[in-house]
Amino acid sequence: MNPTDKPSNQKAWLLILPVLICVAFSAILPLMTVINYSVQDIISPTRRVFVGTEWFAMVMRDSELHEALGRQIFFSLSVLAVQIPLGVALALCMPASGWKASATLVLVALSLLIPWNVVGTIWQIFGRTDIGLLGHTLQQMGVDYSYTGNPSHAWITVLVMDVWHWTPLVALLAYAGLRSIPDAYYQAARIDGASKFAVFRYIQLPKMRGVLMIAVLLRFMDSFMIYTEPFVLTGGGPGNSTTFLSQYLTQKAVGQFDLGPAAAFSLIYFLIILLFCFVLYNWMQNVGKSQQQG
């Protein structure tokens, strides 16, 4: 979007009105309900007491929440550290055109299209030592593998599953960025006798910056919200080793039906994501701007 040469027209508001109404219905109203609950103690549907910020204070002091948040941040950073380089490498290796490119694209993207609980189910089967290929192979190799019994095995399995599931998104984005580089750049590099690495470092990487920012943003946010896959695979265990924020929140909200604290937790969760979002979004915009100027 280049804002400078667009006509100013307030009637454009009418065009975005339908979106605002829909999103208001599916985002603002629910959010108001959450805010409403977060400051009350709901004893029964007809009896509720205003408690102010008490739930917030309670949630902030909740040590289980701190642990879940810590696990969450560590998990999200691990996801980024593995998936971004792997996705870029994959995009560099994918064929550029022809039927091979189509076939690779479809095969690579396949895992994105699997319902999230089916993803969990696939890995649940895949990792079993008696009937799963992964579990059985690891056991044959002498590893005492058990994603249900060993916390670090469970954690690694969830990470590998997420890598399997979402690296294609990064790869697709990076691939799109690579395909949009004009041939003239490569020709110039060939004339200069640039090495493969130099081409990557000074042509491909800067050109991919825009799409990689989207990749980082989407992957960070989505991994921060991960719920279904670990829920199906490990149910958050063993112990709490794979209980991430969403899982912990859902346990509170649905399991214990503790509306007030759950609502306060929801709001804090939302604010954490919003904060990261805001910082990343502005960072992205600034990187984009300085790139245009430079």
Place this chain on the structure above:
Amino acid sequence: MFKSLLTGKNLFLFLYLLFALLPIYWMINMSLKTNNEILSSFSLWPEDITFENYYKIFTDPTWYSGYINSIIYVAINTVITLTVALPAAYAFSRYRFIGDKHIFFWLLTNRMTPPAVFLLPYFQLYTTLGLMDTHLAVALAHLVFNIPLAVWILEGFMSGVPREIDETAYVDGYSFPKFFLTIFLPLIKAGVGVAAFFCFMFSWVELLLARTLTSVDAKPIAATMTRTVSASGMDWATLAAAGVLTIVPGAIVIWFVRNYIAKGFAMGRV
């Protein structure tokens, strides 16, 4: 040197595809076995191929209605999303107005709100409205992450269309709706395809909201699959067959839009 690099690349790609496809293969493998064979021995391929598991799903209404329900709410969601996102994306790509950037960012934050945050209020809201266990409830709930994404993608495509086209059409006496439907929309059909694909994908794979808002009449296939857990143990074979079938619609859709997918992201806003 070039040649050796090429094979190195292909080797990496091959290894990744192996990693990507093995879990899926394993599920297909299991779906063609009987429960007895699955549990009794470990084998890399079915020794006695059976299609009984698929037959069961296609003939039992409690099973196949799950797929129908999922397809219905995904379709409703995609139609609503595109209907409202198209004019909005046009507004964002063509005009400046008060608060445009703020609203755009705010839309994106909705894409990034965990569904778990909305679980509780949705449950209450749709209960109050009497929409619980309808396809419409799930379709509306999924708007929260699909609309921002659709607006984002479509805005990118629309910004790629020169503004002179709009102006020429107005000079020629086209009204806005006529111009939009007969001239502008055909120009961005790739964008509409990509946006529809992503709406399909994110609505199809989402489970948390879909499961919470339905119980019987609109139960999605993903939730139906939990039925395979019973007192007599897991029905692995049927579960695997059902899992394989959930991949099929997505695979079909991706084949149709494969040429546009990469473009869709490259032309995005950022």
